[in-house]
Amino acid sequence: MKHQVPVQLRFNDTDALGHVNNSTYFSFYDLGKSEYFAAVRGNDNFFSQKIDIVVAHVEVDFIEPIFLTDRIAVETGVSHIGTKSLILEQRIVDLRTGQIKCKGSTTMVGFDFDKNITIPISQEWRDAIEKYEERKF
Amino acid sequence: MKHQVPVQLRFNDTDALGHVNNSTYFSFYDLGKSEYFAAVRGNDNFFSQKIDIVVAHVEVDFIEPIFLTDRIAVETGVSHIGTKSLILEQRIVDLRTGQIKCKGSTTMVGFDFDKNITIPISQEWRDAIEKYEERKF
């Protein structure tokens, strides 16, 4: 995956088991996702534009625990674009060892928040992602 | 203080030191505050109404750690209403032992979010709080 964001860990990301809490991983994936979309669309911030896609399904494999002293990054790429949905592949990697801590995939669907209905993935998204990923879907 | 909300602790409220993370306390105070205001104003939910007060200053004494197995509650009351501000006193108590885990005070100021300026505390707030607290400020 060509998109990678180093994650700044915070002490309260940990829990009483002594490592980063599982539910915190999803905020790392969110971070990767929004920076990826900003990179793809050439915007400074994904959330400053009109949102027309929404998370429908998430699958995550927890492989190794993340410790506060680890240096990690989130990697993100699109693996599939369908008519009404796209699939993002993501993983959290240890920047020192290359170890994969966690990997996941997220299905996002086109959504019109005003009408509250699913819509096709826009051509703008399709073009921007194909250009960024340098391949056709 | 006559207003008390039991707090439902979550595992990710803890940190690697083995007890509830200090920064999480502020979300407990927030919870107490919003439920207090809802009780005072007779609304189901504080945040469903137009917000016209804002937090300006917070002071907190951390007295005892909170563990995941503790049963705690947040207690909230108003101690002062001035022209443009009011002061909330809050504490987190152990429901089994009565021990005070943490206490704090929050200064809130009247605020017009449309005009982005401080405004006087409204007569509605004053009346509602005086009625709830059964005293004059």
Next chain:
Amino acid sequence: MKHQVPVQLRFNDTDALGHVNNSTYFSFYDLGKSEYFAAVRGNDNFFSQKIDIVVAHVEVDFIEPIFLTDRIAVETGVSHIGTKSLILEQRIVDLRTGQIKCKGSTTMVGFDFDKNITIPISQEWRDAIEKYEERKF
């Protein structure tokens, strides 16, 4: 599912889209999971005992947004126990309307934290879950 925990929402569970942030859902599932295990094992708190199972895989379908004014609960049950793993089914329901907001399944594997190796699901877990769920796996 016979196990249900009402969730106390906090204002900072919301995000700038105006509803509960997706990553927060996982702390609700955690809450359901730990209370379920405590109920199954007859302990006051799951995390006060030695932990010998760990989350390996999570799948979640996001169906409807959760708003701060919603009254929600997490429902939890075990659907499968294998040699080295068990599967938890969970969903977040709207207590007023019965609507399912989100549903997910979690694969947990037996784990020895001292030796850092996967182990079989213990007979104690098997017995306790079968008794609680009133069926054989």
Next chain:
Amino acid sequence: MKHQVPVQLRFNDTDALGHVNNSTYFSFYDLGKSEYFAAVRGNDNFFSQKIDIVVAHVEVDFIEPIFLTDRIAVETGVSHIGTKSLILEQRIVDLRTGQIKCKGSTTMVGFDFDKNITIPISQEWRDAIEKYEERKF
């Protein structure tokens, strides 16, 4: 203050009011504090060493809201070292405008976690802070 850490904002740091939630600020201060102590003590990570100081009191002034599109940093310095306590001054600044978003001070006390008693601030802390801050307290 000579110590500054840029903060990587996450989407779930925001709340339904559209800006960074007040309680999240405390995790930013925590981040500044732990990186400051690591810099002062020359360690890679503050939390990998034995903890002998603990937060007793926090005071914070909320000055301007923080938005997800802001570029912010936490600045940290010690303003006072007494026999049993030290005071940290911190502020959150906008890296583009120099605007101070929030400022606070934290009183930390020497603490022996094994004996559960307050202790004097160690000479090691005193020396390390005086060297880092280039002044006597």
